[in-house]
Amino acid sequence: MKYLPLNPQIFIDNRKRFVKAMRPDSIAIFVSNDEWPSNGDALQAFKQNTDLYWLTGVEQEDSMVILFPDCPDPKYREVLVLVRPNELKEKWDGKRLRSHEATAISGIKTIVWLDSLDALLQTWIHLADHIYLDSNENDRKASLIQSREYRFIGEMKARYPLHKYERAAKIMKELRGIKTKLEVEVLQKAIDITDNTFRRLLKFIKPGVMEYEIEAEIFHSFLSQRSAGPAYGSIIASGDRARTLHYVSNNQECKDGELILMDFGAEYGGYCADLTRTIPVNGKFSVRQKEVYNACLALHNYAKSILKPGISIVDYTEKVGDEATKQFLKIGLITKADVKNEDTENRAYRKYLYHGISHHLGIDVHDLGTRTEPIKSGMVFTIEPGIYIEQEQMGVRIENNFWITKNGNIDLMKNIPITIEEIETLMKAKK
Known part of the structure; x- marks a missing residue:
């Protein structure tokens, strides 16, 4: 080990x-x-x-x-x-x-x-x-x-x-499904390694870099910090490839003007971190990229506000879907007519957000835990909403890991840069 x-x-x-x-x-x-x-x-x-x-x-x-x-x-x-x-x-x-x-x-x-x-x-x-x-x-x-x-x-x-x-x-x-304090301490170490690695990538990424070069930086950073390596296959998806949820080819060039979606996490002591960040290849979000990114971040923050003991994953997902509808209306992805005429089994927002919002996390990336019973204190979940726009060849996802407490949750990734201002400032610093 x-x-x-x-x-x-x-x-x-x-x-x-x-x-x-x-x-x-x-x-x-x-x-x-x-x-x-x-x-x-x-x-x-x-x-x-x-x-x-x-x-x-x-x-x-x-x-x-x-x-x-x-x-x-x-x-x-x-x-x-x-x-x-x-x-x-x-x-x-x-x-x-x-x-x-x-x-x-x-x-x-x-x-x-x-x-x-x-x-x-x-x-x-x-x-x-x-x-x-x-x-x-x-x-x-x-x-x-x-x-x-x-x-x-x-x-x-x-x-x-x-x-x-x-x-x-x-x-x-x-x-x-219920993590002890000692378990979360190990998980936090995996998260801290992932944090250090993400900050390293913010200084490394620029137009012309290959996706596999970024993946190599991740692997090097993980091992140099005593991680066993990636907890799962790293997703390094620039441009339109970000719409493929489990894209792992990681073999294309990252181009000026594109966003790059990176979903990766370190394994440490058997426990898995699971981070997703979406950043501009050239270090600067365009006006439209900011609009979509901030809508995704607002959705992320809303999910964080309701993920607490007592709510079921089914009800939680439905509520996040309601908020996604509001955000997607604001940024012009769907219309009021789309919402009025939507199929309750395939809601309008699902065209642009076609995966779940959260999963259990621990010694398996998709860890054991209930999918039907109310959420309990001690559980660890990801929160990872995304927005995937085929006509704009753009995909955005933002993911942090949360430990459920008696009255709410603790963001175990609270120190990892997440806002547009934080990301742009750190990417600019490399110059």
């Missing part, structure tokens, strides 16, 4: 929260992600299962965590399972965690090597009535590939068919 060691209390507290939600006489088992093949004998870069990481902080492949709070032997009430270090393998692939190192990261005192787990696990299973197993219940998942967690479910049910199986994911969705 590139980042400095995290406070293990993060993961100790997370496990306590999960155990508190378990049924009596139950055991929970979480497995790591697969090492996915690439081509030939190559493997994709390993990415840990985020539920396992949330519970342990361990990023190593072939790991497991077992939580058995009612185990008669207190030593085995929480167990971290690791691959036994192998001297020959380490010469090829690098050092593996020793037990004391794993304890320092996770706060788990009992470490069991994977090759000695089977007999122990069978004994623990026989003592339990319920078995919690993990699965991917992210509402937006699109892959049908059977990953390790699903294969493990099949193996367990075949071996222990008479136990009562429970969905760990249902608990994780509730718990991971």
